[in-house]
Amino acid sequence: MSVLQEISSNVKNMKTLEYSLLARWTKQIKEDLRQGVKKPFREVIDVSWGDPHRGGVKPLTFVRQVLAACLYPQLMNGEKLPVDVRQRAQKLLDGCAGWSRLVFSKCSFSLGSYSATGGLPEIVQRVSEFISRRDGGVPSNPENIFLCCGSQWALTRILNVLVNAEAPFPTGVLTPAPCYSTTPLSIEGLGGVVIPYYLSEERGWELQVEELHRALESCKGACHPIALYVINPGNPAGQVQSRKSMQEVIRFASEKRLFLLADEVYQGCVYGETEFVSYKRVLSEMGPPLSDTVELASFHSASKGFMGECGLRGGYVELVNLDPAVKKYIYTLFCADSSPPVLGQIALDLMTNPPQPGDPSYLLYYQETQHIRSTVVKNVKKACEVINSLQGFSCQAVEGGAFAFPRIHLPAKAIQKAKEAGMQPDTFYCLRLLEEAGVLASPGSDYGQEEGTFHIRFCILLPHDVLGELLQRLSDFHTQFMKDFS
Amino acid sequence: MTTSLDYVNPRVRAIRVSTQSFLQNLAHQITQNMTQGGQKPLKGVIDLSSGDPHRAGMKPVSFVRQVLAVCLYPHLLQDKIFSLDVKLRAQRLLQICEGQSLGSYTASSGLHHIRQTIADFITKRDAGISANPRNVFISSGAQRALMVVVKLLSSGEGQTQTGILTPQPCPYTLPPLLDEAGVLAVPYRLMEERGWALDLNQLRQALDSARGGCNPRAIYISNPGNPTGHVQDRNSIQEVIQLATAEKLLLLVDEVYQDSVYGQNTEFLSYKKVLFEMGQEFSETVELVSFHSLSCASVAECGLRAGYMEAVNIDPDVMKVFDTMLCTDISAPTTGQLALDLMLNPPGPGDPSYDTHAQELLLTRTVLTRNAQRALEVLNDLPGFSCQPAMGGIYLYPSVKLPAGIREQAEMLELGADVFYCQKLLEEERLLLGAGQDSGEAGSHHFRLCVLVPTYVLEDALHRLSAFHLHLMGHHTVAGRNVKGKAGCSSQSGLTCVQPTTV
Numbered sequence: 001m002s003v004l005q006e007i008s009s010n011v012k013n014m015k016t017l018e019y020s021l022l023a024r025w026t027k028q029i030k031e032d033l034r035q036g037v038k039k040p041f042r043e044v045i046d047v048s049w050g051d052p053h054r055g056g057v058k059p060l061t062f063v064r065q066v067l068a069a070c071l072y073p074q075l076m077n078g079e080k081l082p083v084d085v086r087q088r089a090q091k092l093l094d095g096c097a098g099w100s101r102l103v104f105s106k107c108s109f110s111l112g113s114y115s116a117t118g119g120l121p122e123i124v125q126r127v128s129e130f131i132s133r134r135d136g137g138v139p140s141n142p143e144n145i146f147l148c149c150g151s152q153w154a155l156t157r158i159l160n161v162l163v164n165a166e167a168p169f170p171t172g173v174l175t176p177a178p179c180y181s182t183t184p185l186s187i188e189g190l191g192g193v194v195i196p197y198y199l200s201e202e203r204g205w206e207l208q209v210e211e212l213h214r215a216l217e218s219c220k221g222a223c224h225p226i227a228l229y230v231i232n233p234g235n236p237a238g239q240v241q242s243r244k245s246m247q248e249v250i251r252f253a254s255e256k257r258l259f260l261l262a263d264e265v266y267q268g269c270v271y272g273e274t275e276f277v278s279y280k281r282v283l284s285e286m287g288p289p290l291s292d293t294v295e296l297a298s299f300h301s302a303s304k305g306f307m308g309e310c311g312l313r314g315g316y317v318e319l320v321n322l323d324p325a326v327k328k329y330i331y332t333l334f335c336a337d338s339s340p341p342v343l344g345q346i347a348l349d350l351m352t353n354p355p356q357p358g359d360p361s362y363l364l365y366y367q368e369t370q371h372i373r374s375t376v377v378k379n380v381k382k383a384c385e386v387i388n389s390l391q392g393f394s395c396q397a398v399e400g401g402a403f404a405f406p407r408i409h410l411p412a413k414a415i416q417k418a419k420e421a422g423m424q425p426d427t428f429y430c431l432r433l434l435e436e437a438g439v440l441a442s443p444g445s446d447y448g449q450e451e452g453t454f455h456i457r458f459c460i461l462l463p464h465d466v467l468g469e470l471l472q473r474l475s476d477f478h479t480q481f482m483k484d485f486s
Numbered sequence: 487m488t489t490s491l492d493y494v495n496p497r498v499r500a501i502r503v504s505t506q507s508f509l510q511n512l513a514h515q516i517t518q519n520m521t522q523g524g525q526k527p528l529k530g531v532i533d534l535s536s537g538d539p540h541r542a543g544m545k546p547v548s549f550v551r552q553v554l555a556v557c558l559y560p561h562l563l564q565d566k567i568f569s570l571d572v573k574l575r576a577q578r579l580l581q582i583c584e585g586q587s588l589g590s591y592t593a594s595s596g597l598h599h600i601r602q603t604i605a606d607f608i609t610k611r612d613a614g615i616s617a618n619p620r621n622v623f624i625s626s627g628a629q630r631a632l633m634v635v636v637k638l639l640s641s642g643e644g645q646t647q648t649g650i651l652t653p654q655p656c657p658y659t660l661p662p663l664l665d666e667a668g669v670l671a672v673p674y675r676l677m678e679e680r681g682w683a684l685d686l687n688q689l690r691q692a693l694d695s696a697r698g699g700c701n702p703r704a705i706y707i708s709n710p711g712n713p714t715g716h717v718q719d720r721n722s723i724q725e726v727i728q729l730a731t732a733e734k735l736l737l738l739v740d741e742v743y744q745d746s747v748y749g750q751n752t753e754f755l756s757y758k759k760v761l762f763e764m765g766q767e768f769s770e771t772v773e774l775v776s777f778h779s780l781s782c783a784s785v786a787e788c789g790l791r792a793g794y795m796e797a798v799n800i801d802p803d804v805m806k807v808f809d810t811m812l813c814t815d816i817s818a819p820t821t822g823q824l825a826l827d828l829m830l831n832p833p834g835p836g837d838p839s840y841d842t843h844a845q846e847l848l849l850t851r852t853v854l855t856r857n858a859q860r861a862l863e864v865l866n867d868l869p870g871f872s873c874q875p876a877m878g879g880i881y882l883y884p885s886v887k888l889p890a891g892i893r894e895q896a897e898m899l900e901l902g903a904d905v906f907y908c909q910k911l912l913e914e915e916r917l918l919l920g921a922g923q924d925s926g927e928a929g930s931h932h933f934r935l936c937v938l939v940p941t942y943v944l945e946d947a948l949h950r951l952s953a954f955h956l957h958l959m960g961h962h963t964v965a966g967r968n969v970k971g972k973a974g975c976s977s978q979s980g981l982t983c984v985q986p987t988t989v
Contacts, residue, residue, distance in 0.1 A: 007807060008641045014810050046584075053587035064559040072555035080565070149626050149791065149815065156814055160666075164495045166643075186814045226493065309589040311820030313626070313791070329498050332507075333666065341626070341819045342789035 010165060010191040017181055017446045018427040019048065025431060026440050041438030045470050047458035048442040050235065050402040052308030052372075055462040060307055060368050062361045063350050066092070067312075070346055082360040092346055095122035118331070119147025119316070119340060123349045127316055130352030135281040144319045146330070147348060149340045151265055151299040151315035156186045157333045158297050158317065161326065162226050162259060165191025172223035174215055174258070176207070177448030178405065178455070180235040183263070184448075193223045196448050201407065204396050205237035209248040216256060227259040228252070233266040233276065233400030236447050236457040238380075240274040240400040246282045254294050262298040265315075268305025268351075269461070271377050272399030280320055296320040302347035304402065306372045308461065314344025314351075372461075379460045379467045380404070386471045392482045402461045405444070408454045408478075414485040426454040429481070437477040439470060501665040504924045505905045506535060506658050512909065513918050531912070532947050534935040535920035537712070537880050539786040542939035544853075547785055547846055549839045550828045553579065554821055557588050569838035579824050588820040594812040596624025596794070600823045604794055607830035612759040621797045623808050624826065626818045628742055628779035628793030629659055634811045635738060635775050635795070636667045638804070639703050649700035650738070651692055653684070655883065655925030655932065657712040657740070672696040678885065681874045682714035686725045693733060704736040705729075710743040710754065713883045713925060713934040715858075715876020717752050723760040727772055737774040742793075746783030746938075748855040749877025758798055774798040780822060783854060783880050783938055784847050785829045792822025850938070857937040857944045858882060864948045869959050880938040883922070886931050889959065904931050915950040 026044055033039060046054065053059060062085065069075045069089035076086045118124055124142045131140040148154040163171040170193045175184055177196040184194045197215035199205040207230070216225060230249060232241045241249075253260045262279040270276045279298055284291050301315035319327060354369075355362040380398045387395040387406045395406035410425050418428035426443035433439050433456075444455030460467065513531045520530070533541060540546060549572065556562045556576035563573050582599040584590035595601070601619035608617035625631040639648050647670050652660060654673040664671050674692035676682045689705070696702045707726065710717045718726075730737050739757045747754045757776055762769045779793030780786075797805055833839040858876055865873040865884045873884035888903050896906035902923040912918050922932030937944060 007638050007804065011638055011807060011811065014807075016810065049591060051584065051591050053589040054584035054591070056585055059587055059589050061559075061561075068555040068559035068562065071558065072551040074567070075555060075562075149819070153815055161495055161498050162493070164493075164497075166496060182814060182816065185810075189811065189814060303591075307589075310591045311583070311587070311589045311817070313817075313819040326494055329494050329501075332501050332503055332662070333498060339789070339791075341791040341822065343821050344819060 010189055013188045013191075014185050015188065017185075018424055018430075018443050019181070019446050021423070021427065022048070022430055022434060022440060022442070025434055029434065029438070039438065040436060041473070044434070044438045044440055045466065045473070046440045047460075047462065047470060048440045050304065050459055050461070051310050052306075052402070052459075052461040053310070055459055056466050057308055057372060057375075057461055057463065058368070059309070060365060062355055062365045063307060063309065063347065065361075066350055067343060067346060071343075084355060084359045084361050088350075092123075092349065095120050118145065118334065119345050120342070123147065123345050126349055127352050128318075131278075131280070131318060135278055135284070138281055138284040140280075140318065144322070144327075145316055146319075146334055147314070147316045147340045147345050148334065149315070149344065150303065150313040151263065151301040151317070152182050152186070153313075153340075154315055154317040154334075155183065155261065155263070155297075155299055156190075158261065158330060159186055159190055159192065159227075160333060161329055163187065163190040163192035167224065169222070169224040172219055172225040173261075174212065174225060174228040175448075176229070176231060176234070176237075177450075178236050178444065179229075179448055180231060180263075181446045183229060193219075195219045195223070195225060198450055199234070199237055199239070201237075201396060201450070201453070204399070205234060205239040205405075207239075207241060207245055207249065209245075209252055212249070212252050225256070225258060227261055228256075229261040229263065230279075231263040231266075232279070233264075233270060235263075235266065235401050236403045236405040236455075237396070238398035238401040238403060238405065239396075240270055240272060240276055242274060243277055243282055246277070246279060247286060250279070250283055250286060250290060250294055254290055260294060260296045262296060264298050265301045265304045266401045267300065268307075269376070269402060270400040271373075271380055272397060274399055276400065280318065283320065293321060295322055302344060302351050305351065306369045307347065307351050309344075309347045312344045312347045313341050314347040315340075316348060375464050376461055378464055379462065382464075382467065383460055383471060386475060390475060390478055393478055398460065402459050403457050404460050405447075405455050405457050407444075408456060410454050411482065411485045414481070417485070426456060429454070430456055432481060433474070433477055436480075437473040439473050439477070497666070497668050501662050504658055504662055505902070505908075505921050506924050509535065509905070509908055509912060509918060509921070512912055516912065516916065529916055529946075531916045531918060532943060532950070533918045534937075534939065534947055535908075535918045537781065537936050537938075538788050539783070539880070539936070539938045540788065542936070542943050544786060544850065544938060544940060545846070546787065547828075547843065549833055549843045550785060550787065550825055552839075553828055554824060557583075557824060558821070560586075571833055571837040571839050575828070579827060583820060583824075588824060590820065592817040592820055592823060594815070594817050595809050596622070596818060597820075597823050600624060600827050601794075603827045603831050604796075608756075608758070608796060612756055612762070615759060615762045617758075617796060621800070621805070622794055623797070623805075623812060624792060624794045624818050624823055625812060626791045626793075626815060626822070627781070628740065628777040628795070629663065630815070630818075631777055631793055631795040632738065632740070633663055633667065634808055635736075636664065636669055637811065638807060639736070640667045640669045642701055645699065645701070647700045649696050649702040651689065651696070651702060651705040651735070653706065653708060653711070655713055655922060656706070657708060658920060658924035658934070660706070661924070670700045672700065672702055676711070676714060676716070678874060681877070682711055682716040682883070684716075684718060684722050684726065686729065689726070689729055693729075702733075702735065704738050706738045706740070707757070708740045709757070710741075710747060710878030712740070712743065712879055713881040713920070714874070715879040715881060715883065716874075717747050717749060717754060717877040719752075720755055720760055723755060723757055724764060727757070727761055727764065727768060731768060731772055737772065739774065739776040741776050742779050742782050743879040744778065744782070746851070746854060746880060747878035748851065748858065749875070752877045754878065758796070761798070771799060773800055775800065780825055780829060782829075784850055785825070786938070787822075787825050787829075790819060790822040790825050792818050792826050794826065853941060854880065854938050857939070857941060860941075861935065861937050861944060861948060864952065868952060868955050871955070880936050881934050882937055883932055883934055885922075886933065888931050892958070904933060907931075908933065911951070911954050915954045917947055917950045917954070919951075 065085045128140040128142040172193045172195045174195045267276045303310035355365045392409040415425045418425040424445040430443045441456045441458040552572045580586045601622040605617040605619040649670040649672045652671045675688045744754045781788040870887040893903045896903040904921040920934030
C-alpha cells in the first residue's frame with residue numbers, strides 16, 4: 001500500500017486542465033511526424049502558451065548580450081560587445097558580489113550566488129524608480145518590492161498568507177471569468193475557493209462592478225471572501241481597463257474590505273486606444289482615505305512584453321498599504337525559498353532600464369522592439385478580421401495582452417458529439433483542430449466562461465507569417481468543421 | 487487595514503523564523519554602514535553561514551558558463567574564443583528549447599532531454615540500475631521539489647497530523663519548510679560522538695514517541711549530511727531502509743552533496759543503489775524520493791535555481807500530481823535546467839574542454855579537502871571548541887562550550903547563546919557563521935561554517951574567529967603561537983586581511 005495514498009485534500013482539489021489531454025495528443029502527433037507518418041500538415045503550430053520565443057519571436061539583442069557577459073565576464077575583454085553592454089554588465093556584476101566585495105577586490109563576481117531574498121538591492125532600487133517614472137512620479141519604496149521566480153510564484157506566496165485552509169469557512173478569492181488558468185489552480189491548491197465574476201463579452205470583456213456585487217452576494221454564507229484578483233491587460237480576454245472602471249473596482253474593494261491583487265504582467269503589450277495605467281497610480285490619484293487604506297499587490301514580469309523572457313523566471317510584486325506585521329510574514333515566506341534566480345533579476349533590470357537614445361545599443365534595440373510591436377498590431381488586426389469574417393466565429397477587439405479569445409458558436413450536433421466523447425465541446429473542437437490542422441490552441445473551458453458559450457485561446461505574439469499560416473489553417477478547418485456538424 | 491494580523495493564515499504565522507535571516511540582515515546593515523561611512527573599510531563581512539561558494543569567491547566552472555553564454559547569445563557561435571565542444575553542446579541544447587530560445591517556458595516537470603540526461607547520470611552513477619526520465623522531476627531548486635512532496639503528505643491535525651522524522655541537526659531550511667506545509671517535525675538525534683552517525687535506536691525511539699501525538703509518514707535523510715558532513719556507509723543505509731519498510735514510511739533523501747565526499751576510505755552510496763542491491767522484496771516496494779541540485783559542491787550555481795527529484799516506486803497517479811503542483815510555478819528557470827545537463831554530463835576525455843574542466847573540479851575538491859582539514863585543526867585547538875571530522879559536504883559543525891557569562895547575557899536578551907555569539911562575532915569581527923539553533927536543536931551550542939571558500943578567505947575567517955574567541959575566553963594562545971600583550975589586540979590593530987594567494 002502506498003504511503004502517498006492519502007493525498008492532502010487541498011492538492012486533490014486542484015483541477016486537471018483540459019489542456020493536458022491536448023498536450024498528450026500533441027506529443028503523440030509530434031512523435032508521429034518525426035517517424036514520418038503522413039499528416040495534413042508538416043509541423044504543429046503551438047499557440048497554446050503566452051510564450052513569444054516559442055512562437056518564433058526573437059530575443060532582444062541587448063538583453064542577451066548583457067546576460068551573456070554577466071554569465072561569462074571574459075566576453076567583456078576587447079571590443080566585441082558594445083560599450084553600453086559592457087558597462088551595464090559590469091554594474092550588475094558589481095551589485096551581485098554581495099558583501100564580500102569590499103575586501104576581496106580580486107574576487108570573481110559571479111551570478112552563481114544566492115541573492116538577498118527581496119532581490120539584489122541595486123536592482124530592486126532601479127525597479128522602484130521604473131515604477132515611479134511609469135506612474136508619473138507616484139513614489140515607490142524599494143522596501144515594498146520583492147523580486148521573485150516569476151510573478152505567479154509571488155502571487156502564490158501572497159495567496160498563502162491570505163488563504164486560511166483551517167478556518168470554518170473556506171477563504172474565497174474573486175477571480176475573473178475568463179481567467180488565466182494557473183491562478184485558480186494555486187488558489188485551490190492552498191485550500192481556497194474561486195469566486196468567479198464574469199467579464200462582459202459583448203462589451204469587449206468589460207469588467208462591470210454590478211457583476212462584482214453579484215458574485216460577492218452569491219457566495220454569502222458559503223465562504224469568506226478576502227481578495228479580488230484582476231488581470232489588466234486581460235488574459236485570455238485582451239481588454240485594457242479604463243480609468244473609470246479601475247476606480248469603481250478600487251471603491252468596491254475598499255467598501256467590501258478586499259485585498260486587491262492586480263496582475264499587470266501585460267502592461268507592456270497594449271495596442272488599442274486605451275492606454276495602460278497602473279492600479280497603483282489610479283489609487284494614488286484617488287487620494288485619501290482610499291489611497292492610504294486599500295491594500296494592493298501588483299505583479300509584473302520579464303516574461304511578457306516584447307522581451308518575452310519567460311524561461312528566465314524574473315518577476316516582482318509591489319505591495320501597497322500593507323500592515324507592516326503582515327508584510328513581515330510575506331517576507332518570511334519569500335525567505336523560505338532562498339532567492340529568485342539571478343538571471344531573472346537581471347532581466348527585470350534590463351526591462352525596467354532599457355537603452356536610451358544616444359546609447360550605442362539604442363538604435364538596434366528600438367528597431368527590434370518596434371518590429372515586434374508593429375508585427376503584433378498587424379497580427380491583432382488580421383486575426384480579428386479573419387475570425388469575424390467566418391460563420392460561427394466572433395472575436396472582440398484585442399486591446400492588449402498576448403492572446404485572441406474568440407467565441408465559437410458551436411452547432412448542436414458538435415456539442416452532442418463532444419458529450420458522447422466525454423469531453424467539453426471546446427476541447428473537442430481544439431482536439432479536432434489539432435488532429436486535422438496541426439494547430440494547438442487551448443479550450444475556453446480551462447479559463448471559465450458563461451454557461452453555454454465556447455471559446456478558444458491562441459497567442460498572437462508571433463512572427464506575422466506564422467500567424468498567417470495559423471489563420472489559414474484555422475479558417476479552412478473551421479469552415480469544414482461547421483459544414484460537417486451543421 | 488483589511489489584512490490585519492488576525493487575518494494572516496495561521497499556518498504562515500506559525501512558520502519559525504530562522505535566525506539565519508536575522509543574522510544575514512544584520513550583516514547587510516553592517517555592510518551598508520561601512521560603505522556609507524565614506525572611509526575605506528579595513529575589512530568586509532565574511533559570510534560562512536550559507537552554502538554559497540561563489541559568493542565567497544570560488545570560481546564558476548568555465549564549461550558551464552561558456553555553454554550558457556552561447557545559449558543566451560547564439561551569435562557567439564561564431565566567436566573563436568569558444569572551443570568546438572562548447573559550441574556543439576550549446577547548439578544541441580538550443581535545439582531542445584522551444585523556439586530555440588532559453589527564454590521559453592518548458593514543460594512543468596522540465597525539458598524532456600534534460601530529464602533523460604539526469605536519468606542517464608543516475609544509471610551510470612548506480613552502476614547500471616536504470617533510471618527512467620518519467621520518474622525525474624525538475625524544479626526551481628531541490629527545496630521546491632521537497633516542498634511538493636511534503637505538501638502532498640500534509641494532512642490531519644492533532645493526533646492525525648502528518649509527522650516527518652528529521653535529523654537533529656538538520657539543514658536550516660528544513661524547519662520553516664515543514665512549518666509552511668503544516669507538517670510536524672519529529673527529531674531523531676544524530677550521534678555526535680560517532681561523527682554524527684545515524685543510530686537505529688534513536689530513529690526507533692523518535693518513531694515510538696511520535697506515535698499517539700501525530701501520524702509519522704516519512705523519514706527525511708541528508709546524506710552526505712548537512713550540516714554535519716557525515717557520510718553513511720552501506721550498513722547504515724540498509725538499516726534505515728529496513729526500518730522504513732517495516733514502519734511503512736516514505737524515504738525523503740537529500741543527496742545534494744553527493745559529489746563532495748573526501749573522507750578517507752569513504753565513498754558515496756546512493757540510497758537507490760543500496761535499495762536495489764537489497765533484493766526484490768525491498769527494491770520493488772520501498773517508496774523513495776531523492777533530491778539533487780545545482781547548489782552542490784562542484785558546480786555551486788546556487789543563483790541559477792534548478793534541482794530535481796527522482797521518484798522510486800511511487801504510484802504513477804501520485805507522480806501526475808507532482809506535475810500538477812509544479813504547474814503553479816509554470817516551469818523551472820530554463821538556464822538552470824540547461825546547467826543541470828552541463829553538470830551531469832560534463833566534457834569527456836578527448837573533448838577540447840576536458841582538461842580545463844577536470845582541473846577545475848580537481849582544484850575545488852583539493853581546496854575543500856584542505857580547508858576542511860585546516861579548519862578542523864584550528865577549531866579543535868580553540869578552548870571549548872570541539873569538532874567532529876567531516877567526510878563530505880561543504881560544512882563543518884563544531885560544538886562549543888560557552889562560558890556562563892555569555893549564556894546569561896544571551897538569556898537576558900532572549901536569544902539562544904549560539905545566536906548571541908554569532909551576533910557578537912559578526913559585529914566585532916565581521917564574520918558570519920550559522921547558529922546551530924536553526925538546525926533544530928534548541929539550546930545547542932553549535933556553529934555551522936561553510937569551508938568551500940577560497941583558502942585565503944578561510945584563513946582570514948579562522949584568524950578572526952580565533953581572535954574573537956580567545957578574547958572572549960581570556961586565553962593567550964592562537965593555534966600554537968603565543969600572542970604578546972592583551973588578548974584580542976590582533977583584531978583591534980586593524981590588520982588587513984591575509985593577502986590572497988592562488989586558491
